[in-house]
Amino acid sequence: MKAFIHIKEISKHFGDFVAVDNVDLKIAQGELFSILGGSGCGKTTLLRMLAGFEIPTSGSIEIDGTDITHQAPYDRPVNMMFQSYAIFPHMSVSKNISYGLRKDRVAKKEIAKRVDEILELVQLTELKDRKPDQLSGGQRQRVALARALIKRPKVLLLDEPLAALDKKLRERTQFELVNIQEELGITFVVVTHDQEEAMTLSDRMAVMDSGQFQQIGTPKEIYEFPHNRFVADFIGTINIFDGIVTAVDDDRISVYSDEAGETLTALGKQLVDVGQQIDIAVRPEKIFIGKEKPDDANDVCIEGTVHDLGYLGNRSLYRIKLSSGKIVQVSSQNRRRSVTRFLDWEDKVWISWKPRSAVVLLDK
Amino acid sequence: MRRRSRFILSALAFGYAFLYIPLISVVIYSFNDSSLSAVWGGFSTRWYSELFRNTQVLDALFLSVKIAVTSATLATILGTMAGLALARFGRFKGRTFFSGMISSPMVMPEVITGLSLLLLFVTLQQLTGWPGQRGFSTITIAHTTFSMAYVAIIVQSRLVAMDESLEEAAMDLGGRPLRVVFDITLPLIAPAMIAGWLLAFTLSLDDLVIASFVSGPGSTTLPMLIFSKVKLGVSPDINALASIIIAAVSLGVVVAWIAMRRNAKPS
Numbered sequence: 001m002k003a004f005i006h007i008k009e010i011s012k013h014f015g016d017f018v019a020v021d022n023v024d025l026k027i028a029q030g031e032l033f034s035i036l037g038g039s040g041c042g043k044t045t046l047l048r049m050l051a052g053f054e055i056p057t058s059g060s061i062e063i064d065g066t067d068i069t070h071q072a073p074y075d076r077p078v079n080m081m082f083q084s085y086a087i088f089p090h091m092s093v094s095k096n097i098s099y100g101l102r103k104d105r106v107a108k109k110e111i112a113k114r115v116d117e118i119l120e121l122v123q124l125t126e127l128k129d130r131k132p133d134q135l136s137g138g139q140r141q142r143v144a145l146a147r148a149l150i151k152r153p154k155v156l157l158l159d160e161p162l163a164a165l166d167k168k169l170r171e172r173t174q175f176e177l178v179n180i181q182e183e184l185g186i187t188f189v190v191v192t193h194d195q196e197e198a199m200t201l202s203d204r205m206a207v208m209d210s211g212q213f214q215q216i217g218t219p220k221e222i223y224e225f226p227h228n229r230f231v232a233d234f235i236g237t238i239n240i241f242d243g244i245v246t247a248v249d250d251d252r253i254s255v256y257s258d259e260a261g262e263t264l265t266a267l268g269k270q271l272v273d274v275g276q277q278i279d280i281a282v283r284p285e286k287i288f289i290g291k292e293k294p295d296d297a298n299d300v301c302i303e304g305t306v307h308d309l310g311y312l313g314n315r316s317l318y319r320i321k322l323s324s325g326k327i328v329q330v331s332s333q334n335r336r337r338s339v340t341r342f343l344d345w346e347d348k349v350w351i352s353w354k355p356r357s358a359v360v361l362l363d364k
Numbered sequence: 365m366r367r368r369s370r371f372i373l374s375a376l377a378f379g380y381a382f383l384y385i386p387l388i389s390v391v392i393y394s395f396n397d398s399s400l401s402a403v404w405g406g407f408s409t410r411w412y413s414e415l416f417r418n419t420q421v422l423d424a425l426f427l428s429v430k431i432a433v434t435s436a437t438l439a440t441i442l443g444t445m446a447g448l449a450l451a452r453f454g455r456f457k458g459r460t461f462f463s464g465m466i467s468s469p470m471v472m473p474e475v476i477t478g479l480s481l482l483l484l485f486v487t488l489q490q491l492t493g494w495p496g497q498r499g500f501s502t503i504t505i506a507h508t509t510f511s512m513a514y515v516a517i518i519v520q521s522r523l524v525a526m527d528e529s530l531e532e533a534a535m536d537l538g539g540r541p542l543r544v545v546f547d548i549t550l551p552l553i554a555p556a557m558i559a560g561w562l563l564a565f566t567l568s569l570d571d572l573v574i575a576s577f578v579s580g581p582g583s584t585t586l587p588m589l590i591f592s593k594v595k596l597g598v599s600p601d602i603n604a605l606a607s608i609i610i611a612a613v614s615l616g617v618v619v620a621w622i623a624m625r626r627n628a629k630p631s
Contacts, residue, residue: 053532073535086533090551099547100537151537 003062004029004187005050005155010059011211012045019045021211022059027189027204029064032181034190034198037208038234043191046208047157050189051080064154074103079153083160085144087132093143094119094128100151118146121180138169145177149184158190162197174200195235199223207231223283229361232281239328240281240361245272252355255280259326264300266358279361284331286357289318289343294352301352304328306343318343320351387610394603411604421589421605428569428586431500435507436564440557442508443515443564447556448549450516451523452531463520469513478577481506485578498580506578507568514567515560522556523549555624562620566613 003026012020020042027033035043048054050061052073060069068076079100088096094115101111119125122142132140141164148156161177162170178201181188192198198205199219206216207230214234215227226232229240241264243257253268255278264280272278288294293301307321311334318330330351336342343349394412398405415421450463469477485495485502495502530552534544550557572587579585584592590602 051532051536073532074538074540078536080533080536082529082533084527084529086527086529088530088534088548099534099539103538103543147533147537 001026001028003027004031004064005189006062007046007050008060008062010046010049010056010061012042012049012054013057018211020049020056023211023213025206025213025216027187029187030185032178032188032190032201032203034192034202034205035208036192036195036198036205036235038193041208042211043193043208044159047080047159047189047191050155051078051157052076077154078157079148079151079155080157081144081148081159081161083163085140085164087140087143087147089132091132092128093124093130093132093135096132096143097128097147097150099147104151114150118150121149121183122146137165138173141165141173145180149180149186152184153186155187155189158188160192160194161190163192163194170197177201207234209234224359226281226359226361229279229281232359232361237284237329237331238281238359239284239287240279241326243278243280245274245276245278248272248274253360259322259324260302261322261324262300262302264358265298265355266360267356268360272360272362281359281361282353282357284317284329287328287330287351287353289320289330289332289349289351291343291347291349293350296352299352299354300358301350302328303348303350306345306347306349309341309343309345316342318349320349390603391607391610393600394607396600396603399600411600415601415604415608418601421586421601424584424586424589425605427500427583431504431507431575431585432565432568435504435511435568436561438504438508439512439515439564440561443512443560444519444550444553444557446512446516447519447523447553448545451520452528466513466516469510470517472510474510474571474573477510478506478574481509481574482577498578499583502578502580503575503583503585506574507564507571510574511564511567514563515557518556518560518563519553522553526552558623559620562616566616 005025005027007023007025010020010023011018023042023046035046037043045054049056052068052071052075056069060067062068063077068078088099091099097118098111098115101114106114115128116125119128122145124139124142124146127135127139132143135143141161145161158177162173165173174197177188190198190201202219204216204218205222207214207222209230215222215231217225222231223235226235226238232238232240241255241257241260243255243260243264245253246256246263247254248268251267252265253272255264255266256262257264257280266280293303302322304320304322306318307327308319310317313334315331315333318332320328320330322328328351395407395409396404397408397410446466450459450466453459481502485498489495526549531544531548534548535541539547570587571585572591575585575588579588586605590605593599593602
């Protein structure tokens with residue numbers, strides 16, 4: 001992959017605190033890349049270093065082959081959409097949007113033309129003379145986006161672009177954002193703490209924790225093939241069983257877990273040895289639940305009782321208690337239309353999954 | 365409607381009476397025809413016309429306003445710069461110490477401020493020959509010194525409440541730091557600067573103590589004149605003057621309040 005943005009061994013220290021710890025990252029041109037992590041994981045600091053508001057303690061950043069590590073924010077071919085949107089309250093919508101071009105002394109005619117174009121793109125043409133305090137949250141978000149896009153930056157940075165919107169609006173805006181990105185072909189770097197946002201927006205994403213990337217990949221790779229326990233646990237819900245490897249075949253491994261009270265089989269190309277301590281992790285939606293023990297001898301089957309259940313409309317959530325006391329979460333689609341419960345509290349049930357559904361986590 | 369206790373109502377009435385009866389009586393007596401201040405001799409505006417013929421009073425008024433406008437403007441410029449530095453300089457060692465120091469002129473007794481400034485001006489004169497004569501310039505400098513502390517604090521608190529990403533966004537869009545100050549920061553703190561200017565203007569206009577220390581012969585400010593006249597007995601034209609000042613100050617407060625309210629709207 002040809003790196004359009006190349007972050008090389010970058011670190012940022014604030015006194016004794018290490019916000020970003022020796023991070024490497026390559027992002028391709030036209031990619032929509034998300035950095036996902038909890039608060040204080042260093043994602044915002046990384047973004048601010050890309051924008052030029054923080055100078056890295058060590059390392060360098062290249063964009064399109066140019067080292068921009070020490071360039072001032074106003075000289076960078078990068079624009080940012082702020083979490084608070086940072087719309088200038090004393091300027092009208094069109095003055096806000098044209099600010100960047102006016103600072104670059106672009107000709108008045110050209111400014112007017114480009115403002116009209118971008119207003120149309122974000123569907124704000126009718127509101128161009130409004131003051132920011134007369135706009136709704138969604139409209140403000142689009143003003144901020146238009147203002148950051150009008151200079152046609154090489155990279156657009158978005159800090160929690162959807163966090164300030166309500167749920168319905170957020171879902172709609174997500175798709176709008178992706179459409180605009182595809183139409184303009186600008187490289188987007190999004191920072192978010194919302195995994196759903198990261199999953200739906202991104203081409204690729206990075207999961208960040210304590211200043212380092214835990215995993216970089218497509219949303220699918222990260223969800224289905226997490227590299228370690230942190231990523232597995234951070235993205236979505238997952239059931240994790242501690243275990244010891246008891247046998248290794250060509251492609252399948254057997255792991256005995258006290259918590260499960262069973263030997264769990266999983267597919268593992270990984271190099272594991274007999275006697276090694278590993279974790280087996282299974283997503284709730286990969287687990288089948290039923291009153292009868294399934295026939296397929298290859299499946300992993302465990303008996304338990306319904307500890308808790310919740311009806312969510314499209315699906316139901318079950319918390320199944322195993323004989324060891326371990327609680328396993330199961331999510332099942334409500335395919336049948338019915339008002340009676342298929343399972344009830346304290347029912348004896350069997351949970352099962354295919355060996356290929358299980359994730360093998362090596363690190364402890 | 366909620367019933368209000370009689371005690372609270374009378375406390376309210378008493379409080380406001382305490383505040384405003386002296387002011388109201390001055391206004392009433394300014395229309396008194398008698399030349400004895402304490403005796404009512406019928407309605408007249410003759411003290412107002414007499415006042416406008418009294419060049420001594422007019423000169424003092426003119427000097428006071430000139431000093432107030434100049435020192436308020438200087439204090440606003442310096443105070444805004446200090447406020448910007450305190451709010452936007454980031455963390456540095458001794459920052460709390462510096463922001464505490466800025467407010468010390470507000471708590472310092474005026475007598476001490478006046479005395480120390482006088483000593484400074486005398487020393488300066490001996491060393492450099494300036495100021496040759498104390499008057500407009502020394503009073504203006506003295507007033508600027510203590511009123512800029514107020515401006516700095518008003519501006520600083522406004523800046524602290526302001527979203528810093530507004531300035532970052534402007535910089536991100538290509539505004540150089542100095543441009544950003546003029547494009548974004550100053551327009552947004554303008555209400556605080558106006559409020560600071562008005563406060564500095566008022567402080568300067570009614571200062572007697574500090575001005576008495578640093579003024580020289582021939583430069584009498586209005587408060588100094590009134591004070592010296594009262595020592596010889598209250599003449600009714602002073603009542604007229606006081607009424608005009610009350611009217612002007614009330615107008616100023618209303619204008620300032622409207623300006624603040626218009627800008628306090630959520631951004």
